[in-house]
Amino acid sequence: MYRQGDVLLEKLNSIPERSTTNETLLVRGEGRNHGHFIKGEAVEILVADENELTDGGGLVTQYLNVESEAALEHLLIDSREWTQEHAPIVIPPGKYRVIKQREYNPYSKAIRAVRD
Structure with missing residues:
Protein backbone atom coordinates (compact mmCIF):
# COMPACT_ATOMS: atom_id res chain seq x y z
CA MET A 1 0.00 0.00 0.00
CA TYR A 2 1.04 3.55 -0.69
CA ARG A 3 -0.47 6.65 0.96
CA GLN A 4 -0.08 10.32 0.11
CA GLY A 5 -2.35 12.71 2.00
CA ASP A 6 -5.93 11.56 1.47
CA VAL A 7 -5.05 9.03 -1.27
CA LEU A 8 -4.32 5.35 -0.65
CA LEU A 9 -3.20 2.92 -3.37
CA GLU A 10 -4.01 -0.72 -2.65
CA LYS A 11 -2.17 -3.34 -4.72
CA LEU A 12 -4.45 -5.86 -6.49
CA ASN A 13 -3.97 -9.08 -8.47
CA SER A 14 -6.37 -7.99 -11.21
CA ILE A 15 -8.56 -5.06 -12.21
CA PRO A 16 -12.21 -5.35 -13.29
CA GLU A 17 -13.08 -4.18 -16.81
CA ARG A 18 -13.43 -0.39 -16.81
CA SER A 19 -13.34 2.65 -19.07
CA THR A 20 -9.97 4.38 -19.41
CA THR A 21 -9.31 8.09 -19.07
CA ASN A 22 -6.47 10.36 -20.12
CA GLU A 23 -6.80 12.40 -16.91
CA THR A 24 -3.83 12.05 -14.54
CA LEU A 25 -5.50 13.82 -11.59
CA LEU A 26 -6.58 11.24 -9.00
CA VAL A 27 -7.86 13.56 -6.25
CA ARG A 28 -8.38 17.34 -6.23
CA GLY A 29 -7.63 19.28 -3.03
CA GLU A 30 -10.38 21.26 -1.34
CA GLY A 31 -10.62 24.95 -2.16
CA ARG A 32 -7.05 25.12 -3.39
CA ASN A 33 -5.40 24.72 -6.72
CA HIS A 34 -3.65 21.40 -6.02
CA GLY A 35 -4.19 17.69 -6.38
CA HIS A 36 -2.66 14.21 -6.36
CA PHE A 37 -1.46 13.18 -9.84
CA ILE A 38 -0.05 9.93 -11.19
CA LYS A 39 2.83 10.43 -13.62
CA GLY A 40 4.57 7.82 -15.71
CA GLU A 41 5.26 6.53 -19.22
CA ALA A 42 2.98 3.49 -19.02
CA VAL A 43 0.15 4.26 -16.59
CA GLU A 44 -3.49 3.57 -17.37
CA ILE A 45 -6.24 5.05 -15.18
CA LEU A 46 -9.49 3.13 -15.25
CA VAL A 47 -12.83 4.39 -13.94
CA ALA A 48 -16.32 2.99 -13.58
CA ASP A 49 -18.71 3.80 -16.40
CA GLU A 50 -21.54 6.30 -15.85
CA ASN A 51 -24.12 3.61 -15.12
CA GLU A 52 -22.13 1.92 -12.37
CA LEU A 53 -22.77 2.79 -8.75
CA THR A 54 -20.17 4.61 -6.70
CA ASP A 55 -18.46 3.02 -3.70
CA GLY A 56 -21.28 3.94 -1.31
CA GLY A 57 -19.65 7.17 -0.15
CA GLY A 58 -20.37 9.03 -3.36
CA LEU A 59 -16.90 8.44 -4.78
CA VAL A 60 -16.29 6.89 -8.18
CA THR A 61 -13.94 3.92 -7.96
CA GLN A 62 -10.66 4.33 -9.85
CA TYR A 63 -7.98 1.78 -10.69
CA LEU A 64 -4.40 2.10 -11.93
CA ASN A 65 -2.56 -0.24 -14.25
CA VAL A 66 1.11 0.71 -13.85
CA GLU A 67 3.29 -1.09 -16.42
CA SER A 68 6.55 0.71 -15.63
CA GLU A 69 7.62 2.71 -12.59
CA ALA A 70 5.47 5.80 -11.97
CA ALA A 71 5.22 8.58 -9.40
CA LEU A 72 2.36 9.82 -7.22
CA GLU A 73 2.91 13.57 -6.99
CA HIS A 74 1.17 16.44 -5.21
CA TRP A 82 5.32 20.46 -7.06
CA THR A 83 3.58 21.93 -3.97
CA GLN A 84 6.24 20.65 -1.53
CA GLU A 85 3.37 19.61 0.79
CA HIS A 86 3.91 15.89 0.10
CA ALA A 87 7.05 14.26 -1.28
CA PRO A 88 6.62 12.27 -4.51
CA ILE A 89 6.15 8.51 -4.01
CA VAL A 90 7.59 5.97 -6.45
CA ILE A 91 4.93 3.44 -7.50
CA PRO A 92 6.28 0.13 -8.83
CA PRO A 93 4.59 -1.74 -11.68
CA GLY A 94 1.33 -3.40 -10.71
CA LYS A 95 -2.42 -3.04 -10.51
CA TYR A 96 -3.92 -0.76 -7.87
CA ARG A 97 -7.25 0.45 -6.54
CA VAL A 98 -7.34 4.16 -5.69
CA ILE A 99 -8.97 4.71 -2.31
CA LYS A 100 -9.95 8.24 -1.35
CA GLN A 101 -10.09 8.81 2.40
CA ARG A 102 -13.57 9.50 3.74
CA GLU A 103 -14.95 10.89 6.95
CA TYR A 104 -18.24 10.14 8.66
CA ASN A 105 -20.35 12.68 10.54
CA PRO A 106 -22.39 10.76 13.14
CA TYR A 107 -24.78 13.69 13.66
CA SER A 108 -25.81 14.09 10.04
CA LYS A 109 -24.97 10.45 9.18
CA ALA A 110 -23.16 11.76 6.12
CA ILE A 111 -20.10 10.29 4.46
CA ARG A 112 -17.89 12.61 2.43
CA ALA A 113 -14.47 12.60 0.85
CA VAL A 114 -11.70 14.08 2.95
CA ARG A 115 -10.09 16.98 1.12
CA ASP A 116 -6.37 17.46 1.57
Whole structure:
Protein backbone atom coordinates (compact mmCIF):
# COMPACT_ATOMS: atom_id res chain seq x y z
CA MET A 1 0.00 0.00 0.00
CA TYR A 2 1.04 3.55 -0.69
CA ARG A 3 -0.47 6.65 0.96
CA GLN A 4 -0.08 10.32 0.11
CA GLY A 5 -2.35 12.71 2.00
CA ASP A 6 -5.93 11.56 1.47
CA VAL A 7 -5.05 9.03 -1.27
CA LEU A 8 -4.32 5.35 -0.65
CA LEU A 9 -3.20 2.92 -3.37
CA GLU A 10 -4.01 -0.72 -2.65
CA LYS A 11 -2.17 -3.34 -4.72
CA LEU A 12 -4.45 -5.86 -6.49
CA ASN A 13 -3.97 -9.08 -8.47
CA SER A 14 -6.37 -7.99 -11.21
CA ILE A 15 -8.56 -5.06 -12.21
CA PRO A 16 -12.21 -5.35 -13.29
CA GLU A 17 -13.08 -4.18 -16.81
CA ARG A 18 -13.43 -0.39 -16.81
CA SER A 19 -13.34 2.65 -19.07
CA THR A 20 -9.97 4.38 -19.41
CA THR A 21 -9.31 8.09 -19.07
CA ASN A 22 -6.47 10.36 -20.12
CA GLU A 23 -6.80 12.40 -16.91
CA THR A 24 -3.83 12.05 -14.54
CA LEU A 25 -5.50 13.82 -11.59
CA LEU A 26 -6.58 11.24 -9.00
CA VAL A 27 -7.86 13.56 -6.25
CA ARG A 28 -8.38 17.34 -6.23
CA GLY A 29 -7.63 19.28 -3.03
CA GLU A 30 -10.38 21.26 -1.34
CA GLY A 31 -10.62 24.95 -2.16
CA ARG A 32 -7.05 25.12 -3.39
CA ASN A 33 -5.40 24.72 -6.72
CA HIS A 34 -3.65 21.40 -6.02
CA GLY A 35 -4.19 17.69 -6.38
CA HIS A 36 -2.66 14.21 -6.36
CA PHE A 37 -1.46 13.18 -9.84
CA ILE A 38 -0.05 9.93 -11.19
CA LYS A 39 2.83 10.43 -13.62
CA GLY A 40 4.57 7.82 -15.71
CA GLU A 41 5.26 6.53 -19.22
CA ALA A 42 2.98 3.49 -19.02
CA VAL A 43 0.15 4.26 -16.59
CA GLU A 44 -3.49 3.57 -17.37
CA ILE A 45 -6.24 5.05 -15.18
CA LEU A 46 -9.49 3.13 -15.25
CA VAL A 47 -12.83 4.39 -13.94
CA ALA A 48 -16.32 2.99 -13.58
CA ASP A 49 -18.71 3.80 -16.40
CA GLU A 50 -21.54 6.30 -15.85
CA ASN A 51 -24.12 3.61 -15.12
CA GLU A 52 -22.13 1.92 -12.37
CA LEU A 53 -22.77 2.79 -8.75
CA THR A 54 -20.17 4.61 -6.70
CA ASP A 55 -18.46 3.02 -3.70
CA GLY A 56 -21.28 3.94 -1.31
CA GLY A 57 -19.65 7.17 -0.15
CA GLY A 58 -20.37 9.03 -3.36
CA LEU A 59 -16.90 8.44 -4.78
CA VAL A 60 -16.29 6.89 -8.18
CA THR A 61 -13.94 3.92 -7.96
CA GLN A 62 -10.66 4.33 -9.85
CA TYR A 63 -7.98 1.78 -10.69
CA LEU A 64 -4.40 2.10 -11.93
CA ASN A 65 -2.56 -0.24 -14.25
CA VAL A 66 1.11 0.71 -13.85
CA GLU A 67 3.29 -1.09 -16.42
CA SER A 68 6.55 0.71 -15.63
CA GLU A 69 7.62 2.71 -12.59
CA ALA A 70 5.47 5.80 -11.97
CA ALA A 71 5.22 8.58 -9.40
CA LEU A 72 2.36 9.82 -7.22
CA GLU A 73 2.91 13.57 -6.99
CA HIS A 74 1.17 16.44 -5.21
CA LEU A 75 1.07 19.27 -7.77
CA LEU A 76 -0.54 22.62 -8.48
CA ILE A 77 -3.36 21.94 -10.94
CA ASP A 78 -2.73 24.85 -13.32
CA SER A 79 1.06 24.78 -13.57
CA ARG A 80 1.72 21.14 -12.54
CA GLU A 81 4.49 22.39 -10.24
CA TRP A 82 5.32 20.46 -7.06
CA THR A 83 3.58 21.93 -3.97
CA GLN A 84 6.24 20.65 -1.53
CA GLU A 85 3.37 19.61 0.79
CA HIS A 86 3.91 15.89 0.10
CA ALA A 87 7.05 14.26 -1.28
CA PRO A 88 6.62 12.27 -4.51
CA ILE A 89 6.15 8.51 -4.01
CA VAL A 90 7.59 5.97 -6.45
CA ILE A 91 4.93 3.44 -7.50
CA PRO A 92 6.28 0.13 -8.83
CA PRO A 93 4.59 -1.74 -11.68
CA GLY A 94 1.33 -3.40 -10.71
CA LYS A 95 -2.42 -3.04 -10.51
CA TYR A 96 -3.92 -0.76 -7.87
CA ARG A 97 -7.25 0.45 -6.54
CA VAL A 98 -7.34 4.16 -5.69
CA ILE A 99 -8.97 4.71 -2.31
CA LYS A 100 -9.95 8.24 -1.35
CA GLN A 101 -10.09 8.81 2.40
CA ARG A 102 -13.57 9.50 3.74
CA GLU A 103 -14.95 10.89 6.95
CA TYR A 104 -18.24 10.14 8.66
CA ASN A 105 -20.35 12.68 10.54
CA PRO A 106 -22.39 10.76 13.14
CA TYR A 107 -24.78 13.69 13.66
CA SER A 108 -25.81 14.09 10.04
CA LYS A 109 -24.97 10.45 9.18
CA ALA A 110 -23.16 11.76 6.12
CA ILE A 111 -20.10 10.29 4.46
CA ARG A 112 -17.89 12.61 2.43
CA ALA A 113 -14.47 12.60 0.85
CA VAL A 114 -11.70 14.08 2.95
CA ARG A 115 -10.09 16.98 1.12
CA ASP A 116 -6.37 17.46 1.57
